[in-house]
Amino acid sequence: MNLKSKLQALLCTSLLLIWSGAGFAGEQIFKVDPVTNDGQKWRIGYYEGGAYINYQKQLTETVKGLMQLGWLETAELPKQTGEATDTLWKWLSTEIRSDYIEFVGDAHYSAFWENDKRSKVEDEIVARLNHQKDIDLMIAMGTWAGKGLANYRHRVNTLVFSTSNPISSGIIKSVEDSGFDHVHVRVDPKRNERQLKVFHEMIGFEKLGVIYEDSIAGRSYAAIDTIEALSRSHDFDIVRCHTQSDTSDTELAEKGVIDCFKKLVRKADAIYVTQQGGVNSRSIPTLVEIANRYKIPTFSQSGAREVRYGILASLSRAGYKYVGRFHAETIAKVLNGALPNQLNQLFEEPPKIALNLKTAELIGFDPPIVLLGATDEFFDEIVVAAQKSE
16 A cells, blocks of 8 residues: 555544544434523632643633533633633633523632642542532533543543543543543544554654653653554654653753754654643744754644744644543533433534645655645644743
């Protein structure tokens, strides 16, 4: 099978999975129309392990999805700076207009990526849910938050967003069952596999560099189980480099990734840029410069934002709008009476390849015409990310 046929097969398979994932046998039909909580507004809270740009993007698109469904009055969201969600949450709690939903101002929680704060914050949230009982639905953003709230320490409906692999990280039992009546976790178990297959077809690498924190969470973020399985089926070696990711010391995380890039460009012939604390708008310009200097192709696990900044390619997330709509509809169904675990957790985003043509030129990668034809987002230049987290 030639490159064109393989790429088309990968994309068609992904589309079929998306269409088949639109519902599952036995799922009831639940309304998404706006309703009040017996005449009162539904009160929503939020918990994240720490600031991360993907969390901000997903929360933003979820709010837009709720606007489209009529739960919130349509409004232009303020331009976000940095990677945190607290400013956005404050705006939602004070400025957004709705007859149905309230984003509770003092119900935004973060552990700031500090392990010693994590259990204290989670205990505080659980105590509030069990005793104060003033929150109707919790958004748990990311793996830390998912592991902290996906349990029976409380019974408040909880929706877990933005986890790389909630099954391997132990948040849920399976794609079909979160294991808890009041918990729903969006899952896309084949996303990383689709990414790596496309990257392998593009480059044909024999040694893939991978950077990750060697912990249960770190291995989950980086999809190490998937990479190891594909290395056997597609006959490539894994060149590993370990960092610290889930830490409040961002400079330490960034330095670890940069040091790993310097090592991997001499040992690997391609690098899979995994999601972690050290890969951000401050470090990406340096990572791109190192990889491009050694003409090493890179692929972003995170998405098109990093391709814009010079990573060679990714499967784009289309600005998270599809994910945001899915989360908004899930919130709407739960507020209409669905138990979270009654709802489909599988949602695979429409496949969109993102490619940086300037990076391709610098590393001497000549994209085949068929690849260009399968690409939905092109970047003709490398945009220098702001040195402060954007």
